[in-house]
Amino acid sequence: MSFKVIASKHAALLDQELMSTCGFTIDQLMELAGLSVAQSIYKVYPPSTHTNCLILCGPGNNGGDGLVAARHLKLFGYKPIIYYPKPTKRPLFDGLVTQLKLFNIEFISSGNQLSESFNTCDLIVDALFGFSFHPPIRQPFDSLISQMIQSHKKIVAVDVPSGWDVDEGPVIEQIKNYQPDLLVSLTAPKPCSLKLADKSRHFVGGRFIDPQFAAKWGIDLPNYKGTDQCVELT
Amino acid sequence: MSFKVIASKHAALLDQELMSTCGFTIDQLMELAGLSVAQSIYKVYPPSTHTNCLILCGPGNNGGDGLVAARHLKLFGYKPIIYYPKPTKRPLFDGLVTQLKLFNIEFISSGNQLSESFNTCDLIVDALFGFSFHPPIRQPFDSLISQMIQSHKKIVAVDVPSGWDVDEGPVIEQIKNYQPDLLVSLTAPKPCSLKLADKSRHFVGGRFIDPQFAAKWGIDLPNYKGTDQCVELT
Numbered sequence: 001m002s003f004k005v006i007a008s009k010h011a012a013l014l015d016q017e018l019m020s021t022c023g024f025t026i027d028q029l030m031e032l033a034g035l036s037v038a039q040s041i042y043k044v045y046p047p048s049t050h051t052n053c054l055i056l057c058g059p060g061n062n063g064g065d066g067l068v069a070a071r072h073l074k075l076f077g078y079k080p081i082i083y084y085p086k087p088t089k090r091p092l093f094d095g096l097v098t099q100l101k102l103f104n105i106e107f108i109s110s111g112n113q114l115s116e117s118f119n120t121c122d123l124i125v126d127a128l129f130g131f132s133f134h135p136p137i138r139q140p141f142d143s144l145i146s147q148m149i150q151s152h153k154k155i156v157a158v159d160v161p162s163g164w165d166v167d168e169g170p171v172i173e174q175i176k177n178y179q180p181d182l183l184v185s186l187t188a189p190k191p192c193s194l195k196l197a198d199k200s201r202h203f204v205g206g207r208f209i210d211p212q213f214a215a216k217w218g219i220d221l222p223n224y225k226g227t228d229q230c231v232e233l234t
Numbered sequence: 235m236s237f238k239v240i241a242s243k244h245a246a247l248l249d250q251e252l253m254s255t256c257g258f259t260i261d262q263l264m265e266l267a268g269l270s271v272a273q274s275i276y277k278v279y280p281p282s283t284h285t286n287c288l289i290l291c292g293p294g295n296n297g298g299d300g301l302v303a304a305r306h307l308k309l310f311g312y313k314p315i316i317y318y319p320k321p322t323k324r325p326l327f328d329g330l331v332t333q334l335k336l337f338n339i340e341f342i343s344s345g346n347q348l349s350e351s352f353n354t355c356d357l358i359v360d361a362l363f364g365f366s367f368h369p370p371i372r373q374p375f376d377s378l379i380s381q382m383i384q385s386h387k388k389i390v391a392v393d394v395p396s397g398w399d400v401d402e403g404p405v406i407e408q409i410k411n412y413q414p415d416l417l418v419s420l421t422a423p424k425p426c427s428l429k430l431a432d433k434s435r436h437f438v439g440g441r442f443i444d445p446q447f448a449a450k451w452g453i454d455l456p457n458y459k460g461t462d463q464c465v466e467l468t
């Protein structure tokens with residue numbers, strides 16, 4: 001498998017450019033990113049076999065992508081449950097939570113509920129940390145990631161497997177054996193995706209740039225089919 | 235064909251509720267609405283046969299849906315050209331224009347360019363007026379709609395065929411014979427869609443409410459397939 005990657009530093013700059021000179025709002029980009037995550041999940045783990053999804057949302061934009069994905073998963077026929085221990089205090093994120101509550105999607109809070117959800121879910125969405133993650137992994141996320149790994153459920157990572165160094169991969173001892181079953185890279189794969197196990201599947205989503213813009217940043221646009229918002233790298 | 239419709243007054247209230255108590259931003263809803271229009275077009279008029287699209291954008295949110303659709307159409311392989319004679323002076327709309335310019339999508343301004351585009355396009359997207367339209371049709375839109383009708387090109391109407399009374403249909407003399415080839419109703423069909431000709435195709439897009447919310451407003455959710463953002467009513 002051969003594809004171009006974008007280093008964490010450049011991914012941050014690209015994101016900044018999209019939301020400044022390119023005129024996108026974070027609302028738009030997050031909506032399309034989360035939708036592409038939900039579509040990728042549908043292609044690999046359809047709701048008929050993986051109804052119950054536990055969505056783990058972190059405190060930043062990666063968590064926001066998870067919240068959007070959860071809403072679309074509900075519309076696609078899944079039963080998502082959300083764990084969002086450190087909600088971001090910004091209007092966009094407040095709105096995403098309100099939308100989910102409108103959809104009667106459950107937010108869990110206690111450790112008991114969480115343990116039960118790890119047991120009963122068919123699928124975990126890891127939307128804890130994205131391309132701006134830097135070690136160490138702080139509480140409560142270190143024990144949360146350990147629980148996730150030990151659950152032996154199917155794991156879908158949003159953009160970056162949480163705890164992995166974005167450029168180097170799984171270098172922290174605690175998450176050394178963590179491999180998601182499905183990684184959905186957003187816009188373009190980050191260097192750590194080169195450390196994915198052979199058995200892990202790898203999609204690209206976040207279909208919002210055109211070939212010329214991609215070329216300027218030295219990345220490839222994957223070969224999206226039709227109106228699909230995601231595509232598997234093979 | 236049997237489906238529930240939502241009167242213009244209620245459509246406006248539903249929209250208000252989505253963007254207040256439900257926590258959605260207009261950026262999110264417009265992104266999903268425009269995407270669903272582009273997907274509907276792809277299903278009926280694929281880019282292999284209908285490459286050149288002339289997108290006519292009005293001064294309100296219907297025009298914004300057209301701007302978003304144009305961007306997705308470009309990503310799907312079309313060559314959109316935009317006519318947007320009365321740009322809305324709001325940051326969201328400025329941003330949508332900036333995004334399109336980043337994608338090297340042409341905006342035409344002169345009457346000559348417009349006449350040429352009517353001649354050379356394969357498809358027209360009518361994103362002039364939506365569910366808040368009230369007669370009369372003011373300049374420059376009255377002559378624009380006449381030109382559109384007289385072009386005899388395929389026409390895709392966004393939410394409401396422009397100039398039609400949202401609840402009554404084509405009552406104004408000037409547009410009495412206007413029938414779009416494809417109507418994409420957003421969220422739910424408006425009453426005027428009952429006046430669509432038998433030969434017109436009818437899709438519903440704007441997949442952002444759940445069955446319970448739909449029931450509260452007395453509308454049906456169409457039977458979306460998989461992760462599709464639109465579905466044909468048959």
